[in-house]
Amino acid sequence: MWLVDPLEWQYAMSLARSLLPELSYSRDIEAALAASKLGGLPLEALRRLDWSRPVIYMPPFEKLAEGSIVVAVEGFTARRLVTMGIKPDIVVTDLDFEPESAGLGSLAVVHAHGDNVERLQSAPPRRVFTVQVPPPPGTANVGGFTDGDRAAYLAYAMGAREITVSGFYPDVPVKRRDSVKARKLALARALLARLSRRVPLRFL
Structure with a gap:
């Protein structure tokens, strides 16, 4: 299903x-x-949740915030939140960063792309699949590209009125610091700026 303008x-x-x-x-x-x-x-399964004021936590997050729903970007972030006593409602992941922790949320939104085909079998049982092509049955295209900006596009598609993002620090390396990662963060920055024209984004 298309949840983003093609x-x-x-x-x-x-x-x-x-x-x-x-x-x-x-x-x-x-x-x-x-x-x-x-x-x-x-x-x-996603629409049953209250997406009015989601808080999206990205891997290097430092600050907590009040909101209607807790969204963790990647399993790494989900594990960090759980150790703080916070169970994520949603984990958005392409099973790249601590995939074994992707099931720590109530639901996982698992992204399928050309570089993770072999990992899809390990997706948590409670999962919604997203894709970056015209979506075949049982999948959705929500927009965005990296896990972080895709989480924000998902929230927008679900009707968020305001989105809080904690941890989008492009200059703070978490997994690695290399050319590919730097370009992915530049892409995420551009897409989040684009989305901010449609829905208020608050960065912590």
Whole structure:
């Protein structure tokens, strides 16, 4: 199901391909079809939650905030929140950073793309699959590209009136500091700036 304007998706993918030409885009359709066959929860599982004022926590987060729903970006962040006594409602992940912790939230939103086809089998059982191609049955395209900005686009698609983002610090390396990571963060910055024209984004 499309949860983003296809033209907006085309813009994001065009920007991604220009900044990150080395990624495995040729396998994105294969990944989407694999996710479709694995079976995920319907979008109603997400829509039942209160998305009015979500708080999105990215890996290097430092500050906590009040909101209607807690969204962790990647398993690493989910584990950090749980150790602080906070159970995420949603974990947004492509199973790249501590995939074993992706199931610590109530639901996982697992992204399928050309570089993680082999990891999709390990997705938590309570999962909704997202893709970055026209979505086959049982998947959704919510927009965005990296886990962090995709979480914000998901919140917008779910009807958020204001989104709080804690931990978007592009100059603070967590997993690694290299050219690919730097370009991914530049892409995330551009897409979050674009989204901020449609919904208020508050950065902590």
